[in-house]
Amino acid sequence: xxxxxxxxxxxxxxxxxxxxxxxxxxxxxxxxxxxxxxxxxxxxxxxxxxxxxxxxxxxxxxxxxxxxxxxxxxxxxxxxxxxxxxxxxxxxxxxxxxxxxxxxxxxxxxxxxxxxxxxxxxxxxxxxxxxxxxxxxxxxxxxxxxxxxxxxxxxxxxxxxxxxxxxxxxxxxxxxxxxxxxxxxxxxxxxxxxxxxxxxxxxxxxxxxxxxxxxxxxxxxxxxxxxxxxxxxxxxxxxxxxxxxxxxxxxxxxxxxxxxxxxxxxxxxxxxxxxxxxxxxxxxxxxxxx
Amino acid sequence: xxxxxxxxxxxxxxxxxxxxxxxxxxxxxxxxxxxxxxxxxxxxxxxxxxxxxxxxxxxxxxxxxxxxxxxxxxxxxxxxxxxxxxxxxxxxxxxxxxxxxxxxxxxxxxxxxxxxxxxxxxxxxxxxxxxxxxxxxxxxxxxxxxxxxxxxxxxxxxxxxxxxxxxxxxxxxxxxxxxxxxxxxxxxxxxxxxxxxxxxxxxxxxxxxxxxxxxxxxxxxxxxxxxxxxxxxxxxxxxxxxxxxxxxxxxxxxxxxxxxxxxxxxxxxxxxxxxxxxxxxxxxxxxxxx
Numbered sequence: 001x002x003x004x005x006x007x008x009x010x011x012x013x014x015x016x017x018x019x020x021x022x023x024x025x026x027x028x029x030x031x032x033x034x035x036x037x038x039x040x041x042x043x044x045x046x047x048x049x050x051x052x053x054x055x056x057x058x059x060x061x062x063x064x065x066x067x068x069x070x071x072x073x074x075x076x077x078x079x080x081x082x083x084x085x086x087x088x089x090x091x092x093x094x095x096x097x098x099x100x101x102x103x104x105x106x107x108x109x110x111x112x113x114x115x116x117x118x119x120x121x122x123x124x125x126x127x128x129x130x131x132x133x134x135x136x137x138x139x140x141x142x143x144x145x146x147x148x149x150x151x152x153x154x155x156x157x158x159x160x161x162x163x164x165x166x167x168x169x170x171x172x173x174x175x176x177x178x179x180x181x182x183x184x185x186x187x188x189x190x191x192x193x194x195x196x197x198x199x200x201x202x203x204x205x206x207x208x209x210x211x212x213x214x215x216x217x218x219x220x221x222x223x224x225x226x227x228x229x230x231x232x233x234x235x236x237x238x239x240x241x242x243x244x245x246x247x248x249x250x251x252x253x254x255x256x257x258x259x260x261x262x263x264x265x266x267x268x269x270x271x272x273x274x275x276x277x278x279x280x281x282x283x284x285x286x287x288x289x290x
Numbered sequence: 291x292x293x294x295x296x297x298x299x300x301x302x303x304x305x306x307x308x309x310x311x312x313x314x315x316x317x318x319x320x321x322x323x324x325x326x327x328x329x330x331x332x333x334x335x336x337x338x339x340x341x342x343x344x345x346x347x348x349x350x351x352x353x354x355x356x357x358x359x360x361x362x363x364x365x366x367x368x369x370x371x372x373x374x375x376x377x378x379x380x381x382x383x384x385x386x387x388x389x390x391x392x393x394x395x396x397x398x399x400x401x402x403x404x405x406x407x408x409x410x411x412x413x414x415x416x417x418x419x420x421x422x423x424x425x426x427x428x429x430x431x432x433x434x435x436x437x438x439x440x441x442x443x444x445x446x447x448x449x450x451x452x453x454x455x456x457x458x459x460x461x462x463x464x465x466x467x468x469x470x471x472x473x474x475x476x477x478x479x480x481x482x483x484x485x486x487x488x489x490x491x492x493x494x495x496x497x498x499x500x501x502x503x504x505x506x507x508x509x510x511x512x513x514x515x516x517x518x519x520x521x522x523x524x525x526x527x528x529x530x531x532x533x534x535x536x537x538x539x540x541x542x543x544x545x546x547x548x549x550x551x552x553x554x555x556x557x558x559x560x561x562x563x564x565x566x567x568x569x570x571x572x573x574x575x576x577x578x579x580x
Contacts, residue, residue, distance in 0.1 A: 032323060040550050044327065051320050055312055062308060093305040101312060115552035118559075144298075179554075252552075 001090050002216035003083065005071060009220045010082045016227045017064045021057055027235035028053035031242060037260065039252060042245035045112035049238035052102045052109065056234050059098035066091040092143055095226060099136045102234060104129040107165070110191065113241050115248070116176050128168055135161040139206065148210055155206055162203075166196065181251035183269070184244050191240045194232065201229035291380050292506035295361060295372045299510045306517045307354040311347055317525035318343035321532060327550065329542060332535035335402035339528035342392045342399065346524050349388035356381045385516060386430045392524060393426055394419040397455070400481065403531050405538070406466050418458055421451040429496065438500050445496055452493075456486065471541035473559075474534050481530045484522065491519035 005013070031050035035043050070090040071082040107128045111121055135158050142154030169192055177185055205225040208218045250257035250269045257266050295303070321340035325333050360380040361372040397418040401411055425448050432444030459482055467475055495515040498508045540547035540559045548556050 035323070040327070041552050041555075044324070047320060047323050050323070051316050054319065055316050058312055058315070059308075091301070091304070093301055094308065097305050097309045097312065100309070101316075115555065117554045144301075 001070070001084065001092075002219045005082045005216055005220070007081065009216055010071060010073075013067060013220055013223050014064075016224055017060060017067060020227045020231055021060045021064065023231045023235045024053045024057035024060060027238055028057060031238055034242060038242070038245040039249040039256060041115060041252075042113055042249060045109045045241055046245055048105050048109040048112060049241045052105045052234050053238055055102050055105075056098060056230060059094050060230075063091070063094050066094065093140075096136060096140045096143065100133060103132045103136055106195070106233065106237065107132055109238070109241050110169075110195070113244050113248070114173075114176065114180065114188070116179070120176060124168065124173065128165060131161040131164050131168075135165070139202075143206065151206075152210055155203065155210075159203065162199070169195070181248055183251055184247045187240065187244050187247065191237065191244065194237060194240065198229045198233035198237070201225050205229075291360070291374065291382075292509050293374050295506055295510070297371070299506055300361060300372045303357060303510055303513050304354075306514055307350060307357060310517045310521055311350045311354060313521045313525045314343045314347035314350060317528055318347060321528055324532060327539075328532070328535040329539040329546060331405060331542075332403055332539060335399045335531055336535055338395050338399040338402060339531045342395045342524050343528055345392050345395075346388060346520060349384050350520075353381070353384050356384065382433055383430075386426060386433065389426045390423060393422045396485070396523065396527065397422055399528070399531050400459075400485075403534050403538070404463075404466065404470065404478070406469070410466060414458065414463065418455060421454050421458075425451040425455070429492075433496065441496075442500055445493065445500075449493065452489070459485070471538055473541055474537045477530065477534050477537065481527065481534065484527060484530065488519045488523035488527070491515050495519075 028050045031046050031053065035046055035050075038046060067090055070085055072085050073082050108125065111124050111128070114121075116124075138154055138158035138161070140154075142151040142158070145151055145154075173192075177188060180188060205222045208222050246260075247269075250261065250266075254266075254270065257269050261269065318340045321336050321343065325336055325340075328336060357380055360375055362375050363372050398415065401414050401418070404411075406414075428444055428448035428451070430444075432441040432448070435441055435444075463482075467478060470478060495512045498512050536550075540551065540556075544556075544560065547559050551559060
């Protein structure tokens with residue numbers, strides 16, 4: 001971390017951290033309040049999404065406090081530079097603690113909302129969750145070291161489980177998507193793409209010091225990158241999970257759709273969404289034969 | 291406790307304590323929000339599981355503050371060692387207060403989720419709960435003494451009720467497991483094994499000073515061991531209780547399963563789980579004759 005920040009650098013980090021707290025906390029509350037807006041079978045996914053945003057809000061409260069304690073202004077009666085306080089380093093470790101808990105849960109909420117057959121769920125989760133925990137654990141030693149060689153090495157090691165997760169999500173999972181209602185297939189693909197794009201921000205921010213960008217600007221850029229990626233990868237991601245759960249609820253249950261939607265909306269849902277999540281006897285047999 | 295910690299030792303303890311707070315707090319919230327995801331008859335077990343994690347989160351907030359108050363950095367203009375503050379010792383007592391409340395409750399949630407006959411439950415609990423309280427109470431004098439002989443003596447005394455608890459769980463309780471639905475028997479066995487493995491960490495951490503390992507590294511190791519064991523023995527344990535309660539709910543009630551699961555999942559549950567928790571008149575007579 002830098003020895004000093006200008007007033008505008010300090011304000012930028014300060015305000016973005018506050019934005020993340022607000023986004024995560026209220027996304028979490030929104031999802032908890034909206035639990036009954038989806039069928040019970042999708043509430044597990046929604047609950048996990050709310051918990052993820054709650055955990056993130058908790059850690060950003062701590063990150064915010066750590067940041068405030070780490071810098072002190074040298075201004076006397078005005079605005080000036082902020083100097084790092086002796087012995088009160090900004091604790092980057094909170095991010096890793098947060099990711100260690102939330103990244104496996106993000107994968108869990110995706111699998112839960114798909115409501116695949118249980119053996120498929122189990123098979124996916126027993127590979128995705130350990131891989132994601134390993135990805136975070138391998139990143140941490142590289143993050144806290146001052147040695148760029150070690151940073152690169154652990155960054156590389158961490159990429160192996162990341163690549164495996166992408167393989168599972170984009171190759172294996174694709175086979176299961178044709179069992180989803182037609183109305184949500186596109187949204188699920190978008191969600192997967194959001195995951196790829198936002199998770200891609202972390203290695204870029206991680207590698208900034210390797211590019212020689214390790215001054216105050218690079219540090220501020222890294223905090224901005226992590227913060228925005230966290231909002232997209234947790235709060236926006238959770239809201240898309242909610243949208244998928246809503247659409248699947250309507251596709252599964254006409255009377256639920258009639259209660260939750262206006263007459264016009266319900267008619268559109270009935271017209272636009274073949275109820276492919278309720279397989280005909282024929283397609284169920286076809287699947288069992290696989 | 292050690293006179294000083296290096297920066298990385300300090301950071302490790304600091305971050306693991308924060309991790310425990312997040313894990314316990316959000317496991318507790320998750321279980322409270324998910325109460326209606328199980329049949330009413332299993333909500334007692336889930337509520338106790340949520341309360342256990344809540345109590346643990348409370349104590350880790352206190353442990354975290356106690357740790358922060360106990361050490362101060364000597365760094366001038368940079369990161370350096372942390373020295374113990376005179377008169378502000380880290381309060382290990384919080385752990386024992388926590389365990390005194392939570393360990394009996396952990397046994398209670400296990401017995402509650404099994405939903406055994408009431409006289410069996412009463413018989414098990416009137417022995418398990420006093421034994422577990424005695425186990426914690428006998429450990430405490432050994433923990434706070436500086437005398438390794440006394441530590442060993444109380445450690446040994448504390449092992450007697452621990453061994454008795456293991457006898458009850460692994461011998462007596464086994465007789466009741468054949469009354470559980472086939473779908474959960476394996477999970478219950480895994481839960482019992484988790485209990486054995488995680489509870490086994492405490493005596494090991496407790497005995498580290500006896501092995502001559504009482505420097506800063508051993509102290510950090512002890513805090514890590516206690517912390518990880520607490521996450522596994524309370525949060526993960528509670529989530530497995532939730533899983534058992536879910537599976538038993540589905541086995542007990544087809545219409546609940548149909549509401550809570552997708553069409554595919556519900557079919558698997560019906561196919562895979564003989565409803566052995568609802569005994570036929572014949573097996574009920576056989577049981578009464580035991």
